[in-house]
Amino acid sequence: MPEETYHHQGENLPPETHNDQRVLSEQDAKRYWKANLSLLTKLLTVWFAVSFGCGILFVDWLDQFSFFGFKLGFWFAQQGAIYMFVALIFIYTWRMQVIDREFGIDDEQR
Amino acid sequence: MTTQMLTYLSVGASFALYIAIAIWSRAGSTKDFYVAGGGVHPLVNGMATAADWMSAASFISMAGIIAFMGRDGAVYLMGWTGGYVLLALLLAPYLRKFGRFTVPDFIGERYYSRAARIVAVVCLIFVSFTYVAGQMRGVGIVFSRFLEVDVNTGVIIGMAIVFMYAVLGGMKGITYTQVAQYCVLLFAYMVPAVFISIMITDNPVPQLGFGSMVADGSLSDDGSSISVLQKLDYVLLDLGFGAYTEGAKSTMDVFAITAALMFGTAGLPHVLVRFFTVPKVSDARLSAGYALVFIAIVYTTAPAVASFARLNLVDTVHNTPYEQAPEWFSTWQETGLVDWEDKNDDGLMQYSATDANEITIDRDIIVLANPEIAGLPGWVVALVAAGGVAAALSTAAGLLLVISSAVSHDLLKQTLMPAISDKQELLFARIAAAVAVCVAGLFGIYPPAFVAQVVAFAFGLAASSLFPALLMGIFSKRINKEGAITGMLIGLIFTFTYIVYFKFVAPEFNSAEYWLLGISPEGIGFIGMLLNFASAYGISRVTAPPPVEVQNMVEDIRIPVGAGIAHQH
Numbered sequence: 001m002p003e004e005t006y007h008h009q010g011e012n013l014p015p016e017t018h019n020d021q022r023v024l025s026e027q028d029a030k031r032y033w034k035a036n037l038s039l040l041t042k043l044l045t046v047w048f049a050v051s052f053g054c055g056i057l058f059v060d061w062l063d064q065f066s067f068f069g070f071k072l073g074f075w076f077a078q079q080g081a082i083y084m085f086v087a088l089i090f091i092y093t094w095r096m097q098v099i100d101r102e103f104g105i106d107d108e109q110r
Numbered sequence: 111m112t113t114q115m116l117t118y119l120s121v122g123a124s125f126a127l128y129i130a131i132a133i134w135s136r137a138g139s140t141k142d143f144y145v146a147g148g149g150v151h152p153l154v155n156g157m158a159t160a161a162d163w164m165s166a167a168s169f170i171s172m173a174g175i176i177a178f179m180g181r182d183g184a185v186y187l188m189g190w191t192g193g194y195v196l197l198a199l200l201l202a203p204y205l206r207k208f209g210r211f212t213v214p215d216f217i218g219e220r221y222y223s224r225a226a227r228i229v230a231v232v233c234l235i236f237v238s239f240t241y242v243a244g245q246m247r248g249v250g251i252v253f254s255r256f257l258e259v260d261v262n263t264g265v266i267i268g269m270a271i272v273f274m275y276a277v278l279g280g281m282k283g284i285t286y287t288q289v290a291q292y293c294v295l296l297f298a299y300m301v302p303a304v305f306i307s308i309m310i311t312d313n314p315v316p317q318l319g320f321g322s323m324v325a326d327g328s329l330s331d332d333g334s335s336i337s338v339l340q341k342l343d344y345v346l347l348d349l350g351f352g353a354y355t356e357g358a359k360s361t362m363d364v365f366a367i368t369a370a371l372m373f374g375t376a377g378l379p380h381v382l383v384r385f386f387t388v389p390k391v392s393d394a395r396l397s398a399g400y401a402l403v404f405i406a407i408v409y410t411t412a413p414a415v416a417s418f419a420r421l422n423l424v425d426t427v428h429n430t431p432y433e434q435a436p437e438w439f440s441t442w443q444e445t446g447l448v449d450w451e452d453k454n455d456d457g458l459m460q461y462s463a464t465d466a467n468e469i470t471i472d473r474d475i476i477v478l479a480n481p482e483i484a485g486l487p488g489w490v491v492a493l494v495a496a497g498g499v500a501a502a503l504s505t506a507a508g509l510l511l512v513i514s515s516a517v518s519h520d521l522l523k524q525t526l527m528p529a530i531s532d533k534q535e536l537l538f539a540r541i542a543a544a545v546a547v548c549v550a551g552l553f554g555i556y557p558p559a560f561v562a563q564v565v566a567f568a569f570g571l572a573a574s575s576l577f578p579a580l581l582m583g584i585f586s587k588r589i590n591k592e593g594a595i596t597g598m599l600i601g602l603i604f605t606f607t608y609i610v611y612f613k614f615v616a617p618e619f620n621s622a623e624y625w626l627l628g629i630s631p632e633g634i635g636f637i638g639m640l641l642n643f644a645s646a647y648g649i650s651r652v653t654a655p656p657p658v659e660v661q662n663m664v665e666d667i668r669i670p671v672g673a674g675i676a677h678q679h
Contacts (some may be wrong), residue, residue, distance in 0.1 A: 013142060013209035014233050014390045014671075023671055032669055040199055045193045051188045052374075056378075059357070062649045067512045069321030069337045074355045077184035078176075078413040079317060080192045082406050089198045089399035096203075096395060105389045 014107065023105055030087050032103050042046040043088050050076065113488030117256045119490075120496040123273055124294050128503070131290060132275030140536050143280030144211040144515050145386045152286055152393040156400025161292035161500070162508035163190075163405055165241070166248025168412075169295055169501035174476030176416035177423075180354040183416060185367040189569075191402060191409050192368070194374025197496045198398030202385040204584045207667045211386060212512070213379045213576065214520040220583040221591040222660050224525055231516045231597050234379045239549070241380075241568040242509040246554025248502035251474065254445065259364045265554035268503060270545055276514075277543045278505045281387060286506045291500040292404060298497020302481040302490050303411045306418045309484060311338060316414035342421050349424070350463035354417065360622065366633030373639055374569030377577030379466045380508040383515075391670035417478045422483050427469060428461040435459065438482035447472035450480075452631035456532035507552060514542035535542040539542060568607055568637025574601030578642040584668070587661045588645055592653045597646030605638035 025075040026034060054062060054076035062073030070079070137143040150158070168190070176183030208216055213234060218227030244565075246265055254262025275283040300316075307319035323335045336344070344355040352358050359367075384401075385394045426436050432450060436449065438460050442448040449470045460468045478498060481490045518539035523530060530538070574597045581599075582589040609631045612620040622628050629637060655661070 012145050012211055012386060014207065024669060029665060029669060037670070039525050043195075043199060045117075047192065051192050052365060052368065055184055055188055056361060056368060064354070068318065069323070070339065074181055074339070077181060078187055079410055080325055081184075081188050083411055085195050086399070086406050087189050088195050088400050089395075089402055092199055093395045093399055097392065097437070100392070100670060104173070105669060107392050107671045 024103060028103060035099050041063040043092055047088055055081045115557060116488050116494045120492040121499055122405060122633050124496045124500060127290050128287045129274055131287045132279050135279050135282045135286050137280035137282045140532050141211040142163050142282045143536055143539050144519065146282040146285045148387060148388050150387040150398035152388050154289055155384060155388050155397045157292045157404055158288035159401035160273035160404035161288035162294065162384060162499055163381055164408060165505035166245050169475055170248055170498050171474050173412045173415040173612050174473035176413055177420040177474055177476050177588060181357045182359045183365060184317045186512060187409055189368045189371025189374060191405060193372040194398055196372060196376040198395055201580055202398050203391045204393040204667045205382060206385050206388065207391050209668060212515050212519050213382050214516060217357050217579055221594045222657060223591040226591055226595050227520055229595055231520050233571060233602060234516050235513055237568045237572050238380060238509045238513050242550045243484035243553035243676035244504050246550050247505040249499060250554050252495055252498040262555050265551055267550040272503055273547045276510050277540050281511055284511055288504045291504040293631055294500040295497040298493045299408050299411060301493060302486055303415050305486050306484045307414065310418055317410045318418045320414040325545055340419055345424050350459060360628050361629050362628045363633055366636045368568045369637035370573050371569050371634045373446055373577045373585035373637055380512045383512055413450040420482050422459060427459055429458050430623060431457050432459055439477050442479055447475045470480055475662040501568065503591045510543055510546045510550060513546045517542040541662035570601060570609060570638065573639025574605040574642055582646060587664045588655055589650045590653055593646040593650030596640040596649045598644045601638040601642030604641055605635050608634045
């Protein structure tokens with residue numbers, strides 16, 4: 001068996017992927033990927049800022065502020081970052097849905 | 111009814127529920143066994159992922175560790191939740207589009223190489239077995255304390271239950287039992303937390319409670335009322351400890367540990383494989399969000415439980431005559447996890463950061479003993495026992511499943527015996543699951559002395575080996591098999607060597623002055639990951655690009671619908 005052989009018995013593909021044709025032109029595929037990457041960059045910047053930024057690197061500085069009875073840096077480290085993580089995933093889900101729809105590749109409608 | 115009876119009742123009832131679900135959801139094909147037929151609703155998958163994820167370590171140990179670490183405990187809170195953002199944004203949707211059954215499936219096909227698949231299988235088995243050993247131990251601790259059976263009997267009962275639903279039901283059985291286990295463990299975690307929050311602060315929401323004013327009327331030096339965390343800072347400083355809300359670890363180390371746990375989370379096979387079970391790509395995204403919501407409920411409560419527990423501990427134990435020690439102190443003393451030595455012969459129990467300290471408390475008991483420390487009724491104690499078992503069993507089952515599918519699917523079907531039929535593969539999967547359960551049980555009965563320490567292994571190794579290979583496989587078309595295999599091996603070997611050296615070979619050097627860049631073995635997976643990325647990139651630049659079919663496959667998995675060239679065979 002050569003290493004390059006693919007075998008896909010019993011594959012577990014999403015139901016709408018069994019039509020064997022490209023759904024996006026090469027150009028649209030590039031634009032779609034770019035839109036995706038720009039969304040990822042924004043969201044991951046926030047991800048880094050709330051956890052590594054507020055919860056670790058600037059935690060001592062933020063501790064001078066008080067927030068609902070907590071020192072602000074401490075709150076980010078033990079509470080706030082987690083709430084932001086949840087929000088980020090749902091924002092991503094929602095924005096990706098919008099982008100998918102724009103390119104006509106929203107799998108909800110198939 | 112006694113607490114003992116209630117505990118038997120609640121643990122017994124939860125077991126009956128799990129077995130009933132196992133019988134109802136037997137697996138009929140390899141697709142059922144590996145990915146629950148690929149038709150799991152995203153909400154259900156989210157809940158199952160949460161139970162899968164929250165192990166005995168999360169349920170039993172985490173709040174205790176935070177209680178003793180103070181602010182530095184945030185490495186676990188952020189590290190074990192932040193990884194889900196990476197999972198949802200960078201891996202889950204693409205792996206779902208790719209389809210197939212296992213994580214080594216992706217690595218093997220993306221890097222067009224059986225060697226890459228085998229390296230991935232080795233990483234997976236190592237990561238999963240180190241992790242599962244701790245789960246079986248957790249079951250043992252709960253059984254020995256609450257059901258007063260021998261630890262070994264406890265492990266065997268736990269094994270029998272996991273055997274029932276993992277071997278019979280595969281992923282399908284596991285998914286639905288994990289939903290039930292999530293409900294049990296959530297309820298068991300939240301009820302005592304809410305009670306204790308009300309007792310200490312009058313605020314029923316623990317997340318807000320530990321920033322609220324204490325209800326016992328304690329005042330600060332200038333006569334104003336103080337919050338739980340402020341009181342904790344005063345009390346601990348008074349006893350010679352560091353302030354609870356300030357860190358003791360270096361910023362560099364906190365950064366590296368958090369990063370290793372986050373990237374490790376995103377690279378854990380038993381979590382990744384859960385996203386193969388939902389019907390669509392958009393479901394994979396949504397499902398990660400639900401999973402994190404279910405996890406966050408517990409993870410935002412844990413730091414509150416930690417601070418309440420530490421405060422309660424000092425209040426009820428420090429300077430109390432031993433004869434009047436609370437009942438929980440003597441019950442836990444029997445297990446050897448709590449101890450008191452009257453160094454100054456005054457009959458009082460002194461708790462202090464100095465040599466005068468007379469009390470030793472194992473961190474693992476904080477959550478389990480918390481309801482007793484707070485004097486909550488027997489049924490709450492019983493509930494916590496059932497929750498601890500649920501957390502340990504659900505994670506153990508998820509881990510055993512990825513081990514068995516790596517053996518039957520990646521090692522046998524895809525590598526050694528490609529001719530076997532679906533039925534035979536299913537049989538091998540069941541046999542592999544059965545063997546894995548027995549090996550895990552042996553780990554529980556003869557625990558390696560380093561169970562607590564190997565947790566660092568699982569995350570560090572996942573971060574330094576699997577995560578970069580998966581990420582680059584999706585986001586780069588240029589990374590080839592030479593690069594990926596070298597990267598995985600360098601990351602794995604570097605991280606493994608560093609941890610083994612400081613934990614086992616030369617533990618006397620395990621302190622900040624000898625560490626590379628001041629990074630402890632817990633955080634070194636982060637550096638291993640960077641080495642993996644760098645070497646994979648470098649090697650790929652100087653070797654031939656991947657074949658065009660593979661580049662087309664990468665294009666294809668980036669688009670949620672439609673099919674590309676990858677499966678036109």
